[in-house]
Amino acid sequence: MTLALVVVGVLGLAVGSFLNVVIHRVPRGESLLRPTSHCPQCTAPVRPWHNVPVLGWLLLRGRCADCAAPVSARYPLVELGTAVLFVAVTARFGLSASLPAWLYLAAVAVALALIDLDVLRLPNAIVLPSYVVAPLLLLPAVVVERDWAAGLRGLIAMAALWVFYFVLSLVYPGGMGFGDVKLAGVLGLYLGWLGWSSVAVGTFAAFLLGGVVGAVLLATGRAGRRTAVPFGPSMLAGALLALFAAAPITSWYSSLLLPA
Template structure:
């Protein structure tokens, strides 16, 4: 299993490198393939050995090889963060039939969270295809594990969360965008697959994180009451918390309601 985790970690580094391109280009409507990776300042193409995840940035000491323009440290951090998340997901689910689906969720979570923070958008180019990709990646697990109940529960939770967020967006349009509604359906599919407790934990934690972050920005003066704040990162963080800790959180909360 250790060797498998190393392989998944290396895969995460490579995916993280690609996600840097996605995060930069998708909000701008640019092609992911053309032109090849280049310095945004001098447009010089990045040499293949400088494009190696993390090591390339270290080799360049965070500067372009041609014009010496600084290269943000976020690039290697995205690569390392994606690799760490891939390893955590692989450790959680093992070499199961559903692992590719969870790795896909981890990848789009990184991309969507950072794009929403940068541009206050959850691009359709990433969210909408996930309504097809995620079920297709989960289907082998349904067949291999013969867990049709998980598949049906996931589809039902997808509809429930989508409807719940849609109602919120209609009641409070200033605080919830339709991009959040579309993302809710995808997260509902995954959380519903795990169980209804995961749906509840993921949703509640998302609103808790969003509320705390919003309050902190208000208190520090970095946002006002009318400032638009991204909610996608909180939704994705809530889903990841549920992914790894729904059971202990549910047990703790139940113990508060029903003390021994």
């Protein structure tokens, strides 16, 4: 298993490098293939050995090799963060038939969270294909593990969360965008696959985290009551929290309601 985690970690670094391109180009409607990686200041192409995840940034000391313009530390952090998330997901689910689906969720979560923070938008180019990709990646697990109940529960939760968020967007349009509604369906599929307790924990955690972030921004003066605050990162963080900790959180909450 240790070797598998190392391999997945290296894969995460490579995927994180690609996600940096996705995060920068998708909101701008640019191609992911052309042009190749280049400095946004002087447009000089990035040399292959400078494109090595994390190490390339360290080698250049965070600056362009041609014009010495600063390169954001977010690039290696995205690569490292994706690698850590890939390793954590693999440790959680093991080398199972469903692992590719969870790795896909991890990659999409990183990209969508940062894009939403940057431009206050969850691009259809990423969210909508996930309605096809995620079920297809989970299908082998349904067949291999014969867990038809998990597949059905995931589809029901997908529809339920979509409707729930859609109603919220109608009731409170200023606080809920339609991108959040579309993302809710994808997260519902994954959380429903895990169980209804995961759906409950992931959904509640999203609103709790969103409220805490909003309160902190207001208290520190970084946002006003009319400032738009992206909710997508809170939704994704809540789903990931449920993925790793729904069972202990549910047990703890149950113990409060039904003390021994």
